[in-house]
Amino acid sequence: MSFPAKVIRDGLLEKRSSGLLQLWKKKRCVLTEEGLRLHNCRGGGSKAKELRFERMATVDCVEYKRGLVYFTVVMATGKEIDFRCTQDGTAWNAEIALSLVRHKNLQAVQTGRNRHLSTAHLGSTGEDEEL
Template sequence: MRDGQLEKRSSGLLQLWKKKRCVLTEEGLRLHSCRGGGGGGGGPAPESGWSSKAKELRFELMTTVDCVEYKRGMVYFTVVMTTGKEIDFRCPQDGTAWNAEIALALVRYKNLQAVQTGRNRHMYAEPLGSTGEDEEL
């Protein structure tokens, strides 16, 4: 659905911003680390500069995209997981609106889940009591 670069705040003591290659899919957000460390430079890193191993944030484990703030040309936002864990991200304000893209994909996923749950309930629901009207037809 979408592929690009985001910065994720590390959970360590220093909470440094680390560049990640992000791939937004139907099921969630895949985060690839930069192999070279540090990164730098304004352009996209070459394909070989990204780790093939990815961390996946699945929509089924996400609650919401929250805390959108605009500061110094950057958009800061938080992905809240069902466990209560909050993961902070930032991206350039003039680029892709990642927060909106992730939020829309999450809503789309949750809506599809709700429709499937409704269909399953309808398919397996016990028929309601008969009024006797259909028996005579």
């Protein structure tokens, strides 16, 4: 049984479109333990776009200009997605970066545990045995 991911933050962000004009479009964003969900603000019934942490590489390019924070989410494929938000309170880029680090740390711990368990189940390698 799968439980919905815990919501860390919910609010508005602006995302730069990938089209020729590269317009800024408002998105309702939901940051969860699994990633960032982007919903259209116009309400249309389209499904939310999801940027999952396992596909993210980093949060980059922070610039502060005229009361706005500009930042880039870099995906593992190299694709860059530009965002901006107001500087009020804790900036979205910091929340996303911290959540991404937390996710990657949990993955590393789980990988280490799995490696430890698999070597424990294999038994002795013979390296520490006396002849």
